[in-house]
Amino acid sequence: MAENLNTHTTSPLKIIPLGGLGEIGKNTWIFQYNDEIMLLDGGLSFPTEEMHGVNLVLPNIDWLIENQDKVMGMVVTHGHEDHIGGIPYHLQRLRIPVIYGPRLALALLGDKLKEAELLNRTELVSVGPRSTVRVGKYFLVEYLQNTHSIADSYTLAIHTPVGVVIHTGDFKFDHTPVDGRKFDYQKLAEHGEKGVLCLISDSTNAEVPGFTPSERSVYPNLERYIKEAPGRVIVTTFASSVHRINMLLEIAQKTGRTVSVVGHSMLNMIAKAKSLGLLADFPESLLQPVPVTNGLPPEQVLVLTTGSQGEPMSALTRISKGEHRQVKIKTGDTVIFSANPIPGNTISVVRVVDRLMQLGANVIYGKERGIHVSGHGAIEDQKLMLALTRPRFFFPCHGEYRMIRRHAQTAREMGVPAENIVLTENGDVVGLTPEAIRIVDKIPAGIDLVDASRSSMVNDNVLKERQRLAEDGFVAVAIALTPQATFAARPQIAVKAVARSAETRNLEDVIRTALVRAQERFGEFRLPGEAGEPEQYDWMAIRQLLERTVKQVIREMLQSYPLIQVLLQTPQVDSAAVLPSLPPVRGEAEALLAP
Known part of the structure; x- marks a missing residue:
């Protein structure tokens, strides 16, 4: 049980989103009380079409660098790139004494820091369900197990001098999780009973009615398509979808198929998940290198690969172009897209689908096939979160403006007064006291662009020159x-x-x-x-x-x-x-x- 930090002070808690408001991605938060700052997540996003030669988009952290003597540490909710992908770049310029987070997230982050030779720049401390960590004098953070599209994901109960703030992280309420690790409803309800001052909640699916289906719901359709496939099956999904990978390995074993994994990020994720006990215990013979499965009858082979978003250098994109050294499409192959295109990636995905079909593959894709579900809660999930926590104030986050606005409407329907809801943009400084929530200031919150080489930043002048070159x-x-x-x-x-x-x-x-x-x-x-x-x-x-x-x-x-x-x-x-x-x-x- 976290200790009570309420000192009846009149100083407000300042909550500042640096990314994730009015957009999908680069989720990065600042919590400041008096002279201490706690960071929550440090994500990235991907470039739009007009960002020529740009590989990654990060929130600008110049304000943080100016105030880095106040930074006490960081807490991480889960291991998706839009929550941890920016941390290695920030650590090159910013001192973060300690980073707390789930084991999988920190295992992935540790690899990134090792590759960038930044492991000595911070201390990584793993946490588990209901762990409590202290960041500075003013923040005690409880880790509450939640359910999402990546394993080892958490909602945070942040105890501050002004009261308890719940940050949901990315979530949905999955009552039949693949790994059996259920959302910690009891702790959420307990905090709601004691009193939650403010709920900061994921808005990604705020326009989608109903509940988001369980991850387990895609199992029957995946099993049917794989079982009915006459030849080799190639399945692409998000490398981070450990639950989906678990199900696919189970189906492969059930249908007598040997599995090869193609794509560095998926190989790395499977290795990490296995070492942390997040992957089911399968016989070692189930997973074999591609040269081995290339020698097996096609109907006995399943290939797991990256590239569900049509990324230019991904394994599936190279396979669709005939450029992959080990995997070549043959007539009779079945390719299954167990993922929906992220907004902005649809054209890239369609081009990959077309090329695969031209090579003779049977391609199974689309929402109507029932082979993918979101990791974010829809309207009814969001209502349940509000009902369990019963917050006095509400701060919708993680989504484009229309999503955030619709989430605010849901909160009003659940009884939160309009004056107790704050709608913000990146860089807005939100002041929170036991009596009120309001925008009190603004800090710079632009973007930093990482060049395709990943070795340098692209400034505004360079980007404008590239745009002029491309256009004129x-x-x-x-x-x-x-x-x-x-x-x-x-x-x-x-x-x-x-x-x-x-x-x-x-x-x-x-x-x-x-x-x-x-x-x-x-x-x-x-x-x-x-x-x-x-x-x-x-x-x-x-x-x-x-x-x-x-x-x-x-x-x-x-x-x-x-x-x-x-x-x-x-x-x-x-x-x-x-x-x-x-x-x-x-x-x-x-x-x-x-x-």
Whole structure:
């Protein structure tokens, strides 16, 4: 039992979402009381189509870095990437003394930190059901088992000086969980009886009526499709879906199929789940490498693979393109998508399905097949959470704005007064006291973009340049000048990815003619010098004239705004009175202008 931290103080508890409000993903929370901060989760999300060359999207943590001396630690709810994926990147800049979390989440996080050589930056402490941990002076956190699409997932009861705050994490009420680990209804109801000041609750399925079906409900349909398949079966699902993987392994054993696992993330998840006792005890002979199952009759083989979202580098995408070294689609294969596309991934998934069909596979996919269920509670689940906890104040989270607004409506239907419900955006500082909840301030809450190389960040200017390149193309002009301010050679012009019409086919010639005319004005930029000394010029002013000339021609001839790069090579000069010349750029120009 957590001790009572209510000191009857008038100081408010500040709750600040850095991510997860008005969006799906990058769930990251700040809880601050006086001079101490506790973090809850540190997730990431994935780029939209216009984020060219971006691999991951993180919440901006500049405010946290400015206040990192106040950070006492972090608590983690579960192991999904949208809750732990950003932590390794944050630890490169932010000191987090200790991170508490479920065993599976910390096993996955530990691998990430080891790979990034960051294990010495924090202490990882595993917790179990009904564990209580202290973070600083002001926060005691109880871990309450819940049910979700990943094993080892928790709802948190956070004891603070102003009262108990329940953060649901991601949840649904699954009465027949695959692993038998049921939601801790008793503790939720106990807190509701004693008094919950505020409920912060997952809104992902706030628009979906009814209860979310149990994970176990997909078992009969999966079994039927696998049993009826005439040849090899390939099943793709989320690598984190340990419950689904457990069922598929059980079905494979039941139907006499040997299983191969394809995809690094799924192999890693299965290894972690097995070592933690989260995977059922199957005979070792059930799981075999692909070369072994390739030698078995097709009707005796089941392949588990990543790629349910059509990710470009995933195993299933490479299989659909015929690019996987070990798994090739053959006529008679059955491919089962035991996952629904996340918003934004539908087109990628459909393309994979089309390619698999073209290769001769029978593809089973779609909601109507009954082979996937969500890990998030629908409206009736959300009502049950409100009924068990009976909060005075309500803070809907984890969802796009329409979901959060609909969840607030559900709370009003359950008796929470409208004035006791707060609707926020990322960066809003919510002040919570025993008497009131309201937005009291705002902190910066932008995004940080991780380059596709995963080795650096993409700033706003770089992203804007990439967007311009993708939308309007690129024009490069290379010019070399003599000491007498004449062209040393014919200006070289390259136009890349720019849409042309009949009127603009001669764009290069028009630019070159305009540059020759601009050269006639170079005399205006001659600098006064001593008698007998060679002529000197204001090379910077000449450069600006040439840039303006190129931009003017392009604006007059094109309806688009391509990125323009003028590369100017000027003579080296010694006089300190002259603006420094630009460095030689012939090599750069040749590289840019190469076909």
